[in-house]
Amino acid sequence: MAAMNTPAPSARPDQSPISRDQLAWLEQQADHLQVAAEHELRAAGASGLTELALIRALQSPRWQLIEPVTFSDPTALYPVHFLLFHALYRLQSELAQASETLVISPLRLCILTTGSGSTRALPAEEDPLRSFYLDLYRYFLSGHDIRGMMERFLAGVTLAGSPEDVQEAAQVLGFDTLPGDFDTVKQRFRRRVMQAHPDRGGRTEDIQELNRAFSVLKRHFTRQ
Structure with missing residues (x-):
């Protein structure tokens, strides 16, 4: 199988229709990703994996499904992110039939058994994020659309801020419990970003995870 960020056959120019060959190629990529992602998530157990950890696992010699990707470039990361989440939402639907929940x-x-400590609902067809990722045509967004979407995501616009997400975000920033005010969050975020800076031996991926956590908490405190 070709690695995931290899261009699809006859990559379409803007404004031209998507061919059947392109869709078939994407479906094949998604099939492989779905199998590999389920294996990795089951191995991780209830603690689960972050998206970045899952991508690294799928890049490993065991799978070799994803080529090296520049995480700091949204237009390079988007095709990888989109097709992985397309596979995850498909897997979520299949697991629901077996009374299991894929938390996304x-x-x-992570994969949880429904009714055994899981408060997550089963997939809802009207979920806009789910609908977005299940539409393979979204794989072909323009660079302009991708950058705009990433800016909105990092601003917290698309984050639902469920209690589980908020608690996990607090833990990513190093809190045992959710702080009582946003100023405390901002101070901790700045300190953690400085510690994770590549000039100090950190990785861009770590900073992106901190950004996601900060966005979740920012959205949470804005709604209060």
Whole structure:
């Protein structure tokens, strides 16, 4: 199988229709990703994995499904992110039939048994995020649309801020419990970003995870 960020056959120019060959190629990629992602998430157990950890696992010699990707470039990361989440939402539908829930949140991906400590609802067809990722045509967004979407995401616009997401975000920033005010969150966020800076031995991926956590908490405190 070709690695996931290899261009699809006859990559379409803007404004031209998507061919059947392109859709078939994407479906094949998604099939492989779905199998591999389920294996990795089951191995991780209830603690689950972050999206970045799952991507790294799928890049490993065991799978070799994703080529190296520049995480700081939204237009390079988007095709990888989109097709992975397309596969995850398909897997979520299949697991629901077996009384299992695939939790898909900004900070954690994990498989839980429905009714055994899981408060997550089964997939809802009207979920706009779910509908977005299940539409393979969204794979072909323009660079302009991708950058705009990422800006809105980092601003917290698309985050639902469920109690589970908020608690996980607090833990990513190093809190045992959710702070009582947003100023405390901002101070901790700045300190953690400085510690994770590449000039100090950190990784861009770590800063992105901190950004996601900060966005969840920002959205939470804005709604209060």
